[in-house]
Amino acid sequence: MAVYSCQANNSNRQPPLVVRVAIDLILRPLEVNSLGDVSKFSAGKMYNLTCESRGSRPPAAITWFKDGRPLKGGIVTTSDDGNVTTSVLKFVPESSDHGLILACKASNQRIRFSDIQRTWMLKVLYPPRVNITLGHGLDGGNIKEGAGVYFDCHLTANPWVNRVWWLKDGERLLHNATAGLIVSNQTLVLQGVSRASSGYYACEAMNDEGSSVSSSFHLRVKFQPVCKDGVGRRIIGAAKGEPVRVECKVDSEPAAVEFKWSFNSTPGPPRDLTKYSTEEGGSSVLKYVPRDAADYGTLQCWGKNDIGWQGVSCTFHVVPAGRPDPPHNCLLSNITHHSVVVSCQKGFDGGLKQKFVLVLFSGELSVANISSLGGPEFYIPNLEPAQEYYASIYSFNSKGASKETTPLVVRTLPAPGLKELRRSTEPTESPSTNLSGPILYILLASGSTFIVAATVGLIIFAIRRFKVESPVRHPPVGRPKSEETPSNSVIQCGMTDGLSEDDNNPDLIPPTYESLIDSSLPPYTIMARPQSKRNSATQMPVKPYHVTWAPILQSRNCSTQTPAAHKESSV
Structure with a gap:
């Protein structure tokens, strides 16, 4: 845009004549470059490709091409001085684009043959593309039991696959030559197929970009009819x-x-x-x-x-048709403190459809009656913890009921341990303590120990305070051995009736028991039987005797061993 002037004059009396010319240059693009990494792409992802051109006047027009075909959608911007033109293209490569040429071309529309361009070979990475076919020469509609079958897995992938699996009905197959199943990378061989070989077969491949599964091939192995199930x-x-x-x-x-x-x-x-x-x-x-x-x-x-x-x-x-047989082999499972599951095996149904019933007893009281149509399996809820129940099970059909099984003992587990005290979220008037769980347990244990020790001490004190020493008695000559003498043959005064042996023994000085007798105690009786059948003094057989304690204690004079008159006989 420079201005050139041409001036001419021949006299000072006339102004000079001037011609001015403005130079408007049209320039072809000098260079075109790409910005960013365009070395490789992943199929299906979006990329922003940037192409920049410099030196064109007026600004260059930038066009994108893929494999010689123009691409639309580039956004063009120009710098303030008009020297730099930039185009941004949103590009989503496909797996089929791998190996194609991507080009960015800049041109000045006012100058012929001013085009310059930059090209790249597309390197597109994509997951495997998998296809399965039946082996060559095999008719998929006429495969019978005993025939051999093989499949081929056709792959295209970039990068190449790391692993290939064969699937049947969605489950991966493992090589097992003994069973006639041979897996050899991209080939699957089935030797001696049977009706169990029928199903949907597919091929799965994986590389660094992901994994893909082929469409399924339905293999139908023809076989003669057999009974269902x-x-x-x-x-x-x-x-x-x-x-x-x-x-x-x-x-x-x-x-x-x-x-x-x-x-x-x-x-x-x-x-x-x-x-x-x-x-x-x-x-x-x-x-x-x-x-x-x-x-x-x-x-x-x-x-x-x-x-x-x-x-x-x-x-x-x-x-x-007849009545069914009772269930057998009953077992307990899933026993908790409030429920249990009872499972049995079916007996013969009598030729008719049968149902099953469980009756649960607690003692002689029936607490549950559960029926089952599918099979002898019962879930029993709402039981008491640490409780013993009895379950009786039988079946019935339209002809009647079977015999009941031997009652099954059901014992629930004890209830879980002491539950922790829940902290109240409501305000209370009483002051709260800050005792934590372990400290509270220690205090409770200490208090319990103190109470037990105090109780034991009081019992020992009472025994020592009120203990009455039994008089010493020398056994007479010819007295039977200790093992032949009844253990209760020596009975203290005030606690038994007066036996003839005690009355006739002048060495015995009975103590006074009036002070130990509490008249407020209710009378009670016991039945006593000597351990031996003979009296230790007379060696004569004795009969069981009846002892009345309280009336004798209140009416007998222990000094004279003379019982007072009483409505009941002492012995």
Whole structure:
């Protein structure tokens, strides 16, 4: 924008003529550069890419290209002097962008062929992309038991995968050559498949960017019909003239399309009952009515699909209906101070649907009656702690009840320890103490110890204060041995009745007991029996005697050993 002037004159009398020219330069961009790290990207994340151009006049136009195709959305800004132009692009790379060329081009629109650009090769990191296919030459719709099957796992990932897993029904498979399961990185081999091999198979791969799971492949192994749930024999109870509904359910691949029934009884030949059956959703139902003893026997059912007829039939033994057997092998579990769980094993149901009942007793009082339809399992709540109960269990069906099981002893646990005193959140008038838990326990223990010691001291003092010494007596010659003498043959005065041995012994000086007798004490009696059958003085057999304590103490003169008259006999 400089101004150049051209001036001409030929006389001082005329002003000079002047021509002025302003120079407006148009400049091509000198350089274009990227700002920030554009060496690698993670797929799915957003990045702000910045491109800067310098030296263009007027300001350069900046355009972004990916693999030769222009990208829209760049935000362009220009510096105050117009020399620097900046463009910011919000860029979200995809895994398919890996290896493509990203370019930033600056150009002056008024100058042809003034374009300059900066390019980068995109390095995009992404989690594995996984795909599973059945092995070459295998027909997924015609795989039978015993055949060999293998899968391939196809991967693309950047960076490359660290680990590959094979899944069946969402669970990871482990290499087990003995069971015919071979896992070899990107290949899974199943040798000698069975119906248990059917399921949904998938491949999972992981790298530093994450993990991915392929879509599932549903493997269907064709096999002949077999009894559903693996139950091949069942017992059905039926009364005479009572129709029963017998359902034959089978598993097969593909589904069974035909069934046949047969009845076999010892008195007669087998009978074909297929015409009395109907098919319902891949199963067969037979309505059977036993009318006499010969109609009780065995029903057999076979199913057929594209592979063939069922090898082992489903068997139903029709027996006369009756009362069920009681549950057995009852056990206790989850015992607490207020609840318990009782579990038993089912007995024979008598051929009919049965229910179970538990009756709980506390002593002779029934405290609970719990029934169960699914099985003999009972949860008993609301019990008292440290209490003994008795549980009796039986079952019943439409024909009646079973015998009761042997009463089961249920003992609840003691209640938890002393609960801590809750601190009151309400204000109280009485002053509160600051005794903590341990100090309070120490004070209580000390007080209890002091009370016990004081009580023991008082008892010892009372014994010493009121103790009466028994008189010393020399055993006469020929006295029986101590083990032959009754331990209670020497009885103190005032505490027993006067025996003839004490009355006739001149060496005995009985003490006075009037001061020890309290007339306010109520009379009481005891029954006494000598340890030996002979009197220690006379060696004569004695009979058990009845001793009345209080009346004798109050009426006997211990100095003379003479009892006063009394309504009851002393002995």
